[in-house]
Amino acid sequence: MNKYSISQDVIETIEIECRRSPDKETGGILVGVRVDSCTIVTHCSGPGLIWNSSKHHFTKDTDYAQQTLNLLYEYFGVNYLGLWHKHPSEYPSPSQGDIINAMDEISSTNIGLNELLTPICSLTDSNVTISPFIIRDGSAHRIDWEISHGDCTITNELFKTFWYDSRTGRERLDDEVARLQDQKLSVLVTKGEDGRCRVRATSDKREKQELVFLCPNDYPLSSPFVAILDKETEQYIPVISQNISDWNMYKYMSDITNELSFL
Numbered sequence: 001m002n003k004y005s006i007s008q009d010v011i012e013t014i015e016i017e018c019r020r021s022p023d024k025e026t027g028g029i030l031v032g033v034r035v036d037s038c039t040i041v042t043h044c045s046g047p048g049l050i051w052n053s054s055k056h057h058f059t060k061d062t063d064y065a066q067q068t069l070n071l072l073y074e075y076f077g078v079n080y081l082g083l084w085h086k087h088p089s090e091y092p093s094p095s096q097g098d099i100i101n102a103m104d105e106i107s108s109t110n111i112g113l114n115e116l117l118t119p120i121c122s123l124t125d126s127n128v129t130i131s132p133f134i135i136r137d138g139s140a141h142r143i144d145w146e147i148s149h150g151d152c153t154i155t156n157e158l159f160k161t162f163w164y165d166s167r168t169g170r171e172r173l174d175d176e177v178a179r180l181q182d183q184k185l186s187v188l189v190t191k192g193e194d195g196r197c198r199v200r201a202t203s204d205k206r207e208k209q210e211l212v213f214l215c216p217n218d219y220p221l222s223s224p225f226v227a228i229l230d231k232e233t234e235q236y237i238p239v240i241s242q243n244i245s246d247w248n249m250y251k252y253m254s255d256i257t258n259e260l261s262f263l
């Protein structure tokens, strides 16, 4: 009997993404590990930049999906598990087209899977329903999954590494710092006790403020948390930014400083 689990963070990311696209279909890939008969979803992506969708159909942005997979594999050794996407609420199951696509992927690519997780999401008012399915042997099967809250020992072991310790992560961090310095900002990178990386940018023109980017451990797949530190009051003021709302891994912290005119 196969068991499935998904992290609460992934559920929340999917819910946010569904609410962001109320009138069209959206989706992304699911990534994680398979240990014995247990499939654990640890990460997901959004749709990327170029994706096809109609009322009943969603096709992923293949390049974005592949880059997401490459990044997460390098960070944590996690692999492709399937595709989540949104349907109109009257179609809560995978369509025949979804089944054909999934069977094509299982048979034609070297993914080493005999089933693909294919949860279907729907949005009613602002409520997101996520119905888990797998597609296997030419049909969709409803499954149950357990939602984990950071208490899974297998995934906790995987996440002892930090994104910036990998080659790609290090290069990305160097690139981020160089882009901020090109904007004539002074940059300081610090790592907290929890290992989370903070990038602190200051401008000569704004002596009393510091812009602080707190990077999640799958950065730049997920956006940074951004706040302005008022150095006099030591208060953090959260930043509202279109670049953060529309985040994808092709965006940089320098896009946010530009948007905020924090130069």
Ligand SMILES: [Zn+2]
Residues within 6 Å of the ligand: 056, 057, 058, 085, 087, 094, 095, 098
């Ligand atoms: Zn579908």
